[in-house]
Amino acid sequence: MRQLLIPLLVIITFIILVFVSGAIFVVTQKQYAVVTQFGEIKRIVNQPGLFFKVPIIQKANFLEKRIITLDEREPTNIITEEKNFLLVDMYAKWKIIDPEKFYTKIRTINSAQQRITQVINAKLREEFGRRSLKDVISEQREVVMQKLLATSSNELGEFGLEIVDVRLKKVELPDAVLDSTFARMKAERLRVANELRSTGAAQSERIRAEADRESRVILAEAYSQAEITRGEGDAQAANIYAQAYEQDPEFYSFYKSMTVYQQNLGKGDDLFILDPKSKFLQHYQ
Numbered sequence: 001m002r003q004l005l006i007p008l009l010v011i012i013t014f015i016i017l018v019f020v021s022g023a024i025f026v027v028t029q030k031q032y033a034v035v036t037q038f039g040e041i042k043r044i045v046n047q048p049g050l051f052f053k054v055p056i057i058q059k060a061n062f063l064e065k066r067i068i069t070l071d072e073r074e075p076t077n078i079i080t081e082e083k084n085f086l087l088v089d090m091y092a093k094w095k096i097i098d099p100e101k102f103y104t105k106i107r108t109i110n111s112a113q114q115r116i117t118q119v120i121n122a123k124l125r126e127e128f129g130r131r132s133l134k135d136v137i138s139e140q141r142e143v144v145m146q147k148l149l150a151t152s153s154n155e156l157g158e159f160g161l162e163i164v165d166v167r168l169k170k171v172e173l174p175d176a177v178l179d180s181t182f183a184r185m186k187a188e189r190l191r192v193a194n195e196l197r198s199t200g201a202a203q204s205e206r207i208r209a210e211a212d213r214e215s216r217v218i219l220a221e222a223y224s225q226a227e228i229t230r231g232e233g234d235a236q237a238a239n240i241y242a243q244a245y246e247q248d249p250e251f252y253s254f255y256k257s258m259t260v261y262q263q264n265l266g267k268g269d270d271l272f273i274l275d276p277k278s279k280f281l282q283h284y285q
Contacts, residue, residue, distance in 0.1 A: 023052050025060040032063040032099040044099050063102060067095045067164055070113050075170070076121050078128045086128070089170040092120055094156075094163050101160030112161060116152075120166060123151050141168065 026049075027033045033045035037058045045051055045060075053060060075087035094116055096102045106112045127144045135141075145166055153163040 023055045024050065025053060026050055027060075027062070030064065030066050032065055032096065034061040034063060034099055034103045035059070036061060036103075041100060041103065046099075061103065063096055063099050064109065065096065067093050068109065068112075069093050070116055070120075072117065075172075076124065078125055080128050080133050081130060082132050084133045086133070087170075087172050088124060088128070088168060090120070090124070090166065090168045092116060092152075092163055092167075093165045094161055096160055097157075097162045098160030101158065103160075105159045106161075112159070115159060116156060116161065116163070119155050120148065120152050120163075123148050123155075 025033065027045050027047070029048045031048075033051065035042045035045065035053050035058055037054070042058065051060075069091060070093070071091040072089065075089040078086045078088045080086060094112075096112075102112070106115060127147055131140055131144070135144075145168065149163055149166045152166065153161075156163060
């Protein structure tokens, strides 16, 4: 009898342990718990702790409470208002705000990621299609992100989801379009450079001509003023000579002779042949 009792106790203990383990579940701060019975939601557990459920009949399904990052591996093809093709690389951060709606309509994280990608890409095409390349790259980029965030969150709210943030990591042209764009930009810059070069050459010639004209005018005015000054000086000198001659003609004659001697005699090998009675030597007699 005892030999049968021990195995029976072991079996009963095992059944109790299985029953208890199936009746208890733990919810952490990072999780929601959706308790279902035959696929029907019975209750939602939002708080962390130790909870109980009916073993075997009921099941605890755990959902992520933290913010999840959606980062697309491949850029999305977008067309702008100008019919320019762009490759847009973006990421989004989202979280579950209504576990009941999420479990009923989406259920898994992978399904949620796919749904979010579809909605955001559709909204992205809609916003980019209203704007030019310049707007989406620089001027209205933040406006586009805010509208994308608002419209995406509004549409995904029915699935128990909230989009926390949407950001563009990179916006670039496809390689084929990029090459043609660079070629067009290069041609445009070359055209502008040639225009600037020709304009600069014309301005240079005009400035040079004006400078030459002003130079000639200044030189002519300076020459005219110099001639006037020289004439006035000669007149004053003649007047001074005349006054000096009137005051003492003999001394004036002596001074003039000395000046001539100084200017003409005693220079190198010059040789003068003069009559001793010449007026030129009157002061040496």
